[in-house]
Amino acid sequence: MTDLDIAEVAHRAGVPASTLRFYEEKGLISSTGRRGLRRQYDPGVLDRLALIALGRTAGFSLDEIAQMFAPDGRPRIDxxxxxxxxxxxxxxxxxxxxxxxxxxxxxxxxxxxxxxxxxxxxxxxxxxxxxxxxxxxxxxxxx
Amino acid sequence: MTDLDIAEVAHRAGVPASTLRFYEEKGLISSTGRRGLRRQYDPGVLDRLALIALGRTAGFSLDEIAQMFAPDGRPRIDxxxxxxxxxxxxxxxxxxxxxxxxxxxxxxxxxxxxxxxxxxxxxxxxxxxxxxxxxxxxxxxxx
DNA sequence: GTTCTACTTCAAGTCGACTTGAGGTCAAGA
DNA sequence: TCTTGACCTCAAGTCGACTTGAAGTAGAAC
Structure with missing residues (x-):
């Protein structure tokens, strides 16, 4: 598996792990599973995080950003x-x-x-x- | 005197009076005096409020915006x-x-x-x- | 002169977006 | 096997920017 550990994602995305947990709780991202306790992520989460950061820069709230994605992670077709x-x-x-x-x-x-x-x-x-x-x-x- | 009542300023600037009081407390605007209890403002406060709104839209904090003005209300020359x-x-x-x-x-x-x-x-x-x-x-x- | 109403002060509350702290767990290295 | 350290959960705290609520007051209308 090519999944990334939460520490790796945090490092690459430049956000603290606490933010990743928070985003997951809000349904903005999701982990593919756990290794022991530790969350593992698909590398695609990095794109998603970039998109979220972009949206935040543009002033959209996390809830609004969540609305722009379908549950499967694809941008919504609204x-x-x-x-x-x-x-x-x-x-x-x-x-x-x-x-x-x-x-x-x-x-x-x-x-x-x-x-x-x-x-x-x-x-x-x-x-x-x-x-x-x-x-x-x-x-x-x-x- | 051509001063404006707080209600008038609030109306023209499109912000609640509570915000004007809050801004005054923070030193972002100042009233010229009182009529009874009521704050009176120089019409120039409207420019200042427009500038503040602009700065907020740009993402500057109120503290940062305050730093952009000298105490007399003129933009700072930094x-x-x-x-x-x-x-x-x-x-x-x-x-x-x-x-x-x-x-x-x-x-x-x-x-x-x-x-x-x-x-x-x-x-x-x-x-x-x-x-x-x-x-x-x-x-x-x-x- | 009394009442009404929009203002006043001051403290406390709210909201979004996270962060922090306490106490717990588990994979890996010695 | 034992220790370590980075992760875990959950609750509570923080920060900026205001808003809200309670209790008071002054000018205008009656």
Whole structure:
């Protein structure tokens, strides 16, 4: 068998073993069995973990991510939901672009107060009208 | 005086008054004074709140956001930090782009399992090598 | 002058995502 | 065979960002 020990998975995925146990409890991943007490995993779990990390970065909750997969581990075929999430991401990406530009500008602009700088104001306004107050999302904090 | 009542600010900014009090306590915003018990705010607080919301969407913590402003409300001139944050955002934006493309693909691809689809695999791999396991960030949850 | 109501303070509660701690177990090496 | 160390379970703790609840208060309407 080519299965991986939990320590190996934790190491390769860059997450603590406690997180793997937690994800398993939540149904996000599953182990193929045990060797003694120790969980063994199919190498495919690494893809799954990458996908989960990606989803978390995008701000999806673990529950939402779980919904994107069928119980067998395959992405679900709820195409409408998938598209909706993609649209949501598109909006977020645009907002972040505005913020990035604002930060870069703030780092360069010599105006005494950035709120007095027309470039900065335009960026803020763009963000505000772009729906900044709309549903935000929270990716994970690294420990 | 053109100051705004807390209720007015809450309404215009789309956040509950409790959040405004909380932000004030954290030093993220400040009121110009009171009318009776009620906090009054300078209209400029709306810009500040927009900026805070933007920062939260980008995944910065309230403490980090607070650091981006001088005590007088002006953006701080820590250009290095600002640039670093912008770079960080750039990475996040790229990752989200990958995820968005992945989702769109998953919504369209007819392969039985997406992990068997080469397009999807390429996307995941791109994400993984792009540093998905790197410091993530968490924008706010809307209630 | 009394009542109403939206505000006030302060402490405590909530939620998601994990982490930590206590006490237990088992495969492998000496 | 015995020890060791990394895993195990389960409950409880933590952290950030707010929200909620109880008890109080001031300005406006009656």
């Amino acid at each position: 195409r409408d939901m998938l598209s909706a999430k993609a649209d949501e991401l598109d909006r977020t990406i645009r907002e972040l672009g505005v913020l990035r530009d604002s930060l870069r500008h703030a780092a360069a602009c010599p105006a005494p107060s950035h709120l007095e700088c027309s470039t900065f104001r335009r960026l803020i306004d763009a963000a505000a009208s772009g729906g900044v107050a709309a549903p935000g999302r929270r990716p994970p904090e690294r420990r | 250009r290095d930090m600002l640039s670093a944050k912008a770079d960080e955002l750039d990475r996040t934006i790229r990752e989200l782009g990958v995820l968005r493309d992945s989702l769109r693909h998953a919504a369209a691809c007819p392969a039985p399992s997406h992990l068997e689809c080469s397009t999807f695999r390429r996307l995941i791999d791109a994400a993984a090598s792009g540093g998905v396991a790197a410091p993530g960030r968490r924008p706010p949850e809307r209630r």
